[in-house]
Amino acid sequence: MGRSPCCENLGLKKGPWTPGEDQKLLAYIEEFGHGSWRALPAKAGLKRCGKSCRLRWTNYLRPDIKRGKFTSQEEQTIIQLHALLGNRWSAIATHLPKRTDNEIKNFWNTHLKKRLAKMGIDPVTHKPKSDTLSVVDGQSKYEANLSHMAQWESARLEAEARLVKESKSRWNSFQNDQLSPSESAQLLNKWVAPPAPPLSLDILNAWQGFSSKPSKGGVISGTGYGHDLASPTSTLTFSENVLPIPLTVGIGKNSSTCDDENVKEENEEEDWRSCKERMENSITFTTGFHDMAFSMEGSWTPESLTTGNGHVPVLDLMEGFTDLLLDNSNNHSSSYSGRDSDNAGGCSGRDDYEENKNYWNNILNLVNSSPTGSPFF
DNA sequence: AAATAGCCCAACCGCGCACAT
DNA sequence: GATGTGCGCGGTTGGGCTATT
Incomplete structure (x- = not known):
């Protein structure tokens, strides 16, 4: 439906990311999780749109990324x-x-x-x-x-990918919430219940x-x-x-x-x-x-x-x-x-x-x- | 050594889906 | 049901790097 307006805002930086920006984004996500991408740049002190931050994180900064030649x-x-x-x-x-x-x-x-x-x-x-x-x-x-x-x-496979992502985001949210151990356990069971028979x-x-x-x-x-x-x-x-x-x-x-x-x-x-x-x-x-x-x-x-x-x-x-x-x-x-x-x-x-x-x-x-x-x- | 061509990849753009109101 | 928002996806671009002429 509607187009995301976040990148239409003027005054936001585009182009290559500087080490400083990377550091800010990394530090923020490590501490708070990404939460809402749209809100993230302001909170992290970045003059970027949320979309740009998400892209930088998912394609480059994420710690579980393997780089280099494909085997x-x-x-x-x-x-x-x-x-x-x-x-x-x-x-x-x-x-x-x-x-x-x-x-x-x-x-x-x-x-x-x-x-x-x-x-x-x-x-x-x-x-x-x-x-x-x-x-x-x-x-x-x-x-x-x-x-x-x-x-x-x-x-x-699409459904599978969606499941993966949902699980991820829920787990992130879960980590960000301050819950009692019992609440955490309940939510954990609800969100990341053992998967159905392997897809x-x-x-x-x-x-x-x-x-x-x-x-x-x-x-x-x-x-x-x-x-x-x-x-x-x-x-x-x-x-x-x-x-x-x-x-x-x-x-x-x-x-x-x-x-x-x-x-x-x-x-x-x-x-x-x-x-x-x-x-x-x-x-x-x-x-x-x-x-x-x-x-x-x-x-x-x-x-x-x-x-x-x-x-x-x-x-x-x-x-x-x-x-x-x-x-x-x-x-x-x-x-x-x-x-x-x-x-x-x-x-x-x-x-x-x-x-x-x-x-x-x-x-x-x-x-x-x-x-x-x-x-x- | 300089110019040019080609390669590579990070980043951007625009669309569409899901969800909320 | 219509509209707005957030997000993810796939296509494309542009600039840096390397190889070639």
Whole structure:
């Protein structure tokens, strides 16, 4: 609705923060908490708007910020989450402890995005820029399904992020209030009650259930989530364009077990061309979609995420994609030609299965170990 | 050594959501 | 229900730094 007027006030300082200003802000927040950002500058003796103070604190002064180079693990996480969530930096940041959304955004824009572009992949759609793949019914259906899944997880992650923030702010307020021990205990219980069963990706839970205990035709049991796919409250619109749809058939460094050694000498451009050719020739690309059996009205079951032969096309999509990127980031000019189009029964089918399992288990661990699980953090 | 280009990132801007009145 | 306020988010900018010419 209304625009915040705080920054329209004249006489407020803008631009880079001085060490003195940092010191004032830091000292004030350490002693009193930030409370109302709007009121903070006056109380702290700063000639800044509250918004500027909040930004300075959240992006720079906060003590729990990790600075410096992103690790390859962090890169991988960003790429994977971006493929799923798009530019929802705050949601992505909730799964990268000690990194700010701003930092992640900058890193994406200055590094990862360019890397994608260089490889001929549209960083927005995560599709090859010259998308020569024909759209068949099965694929369209699949894209729609995947879009729906991604929307779900996006909504969930947003909710998760909100929970985190609420918990944070309540804890701050709690700290600022002068309460008796019993009152404190009561409020603590109320505000930072033990979290409900860990929020995690339904898809991943489904996958975990699948990978740990394949069962026929049953919903995931024990997670508390697998059975409930009622519509999320989020009304966000998740563009299907952010989905990493066609990227990964036959790509990924881990698939190089079938590669000709000579191919490793090829440069990135050639790699991508080779990749595209293989995608275009792919058979599993379409059969995988046709065989996708899950219903958007029903539950996500381990079976619903797989094809008839137990292969998981959704996972292929993500896995090869991130591997490809990370591969490039590490200057490994290996080919990603490994997973042949007929790989359902090919040389790396079983490997793929294991890789995918590990891949998604890693993400699941990442998600489940996110700050949400901690009442205080 | 100077000029230019490109990179990087802190900070700003404007929008939209949630909530209060 | 309409309006105002506070806040958070994502996009963008601008200036410092480094590399290249």
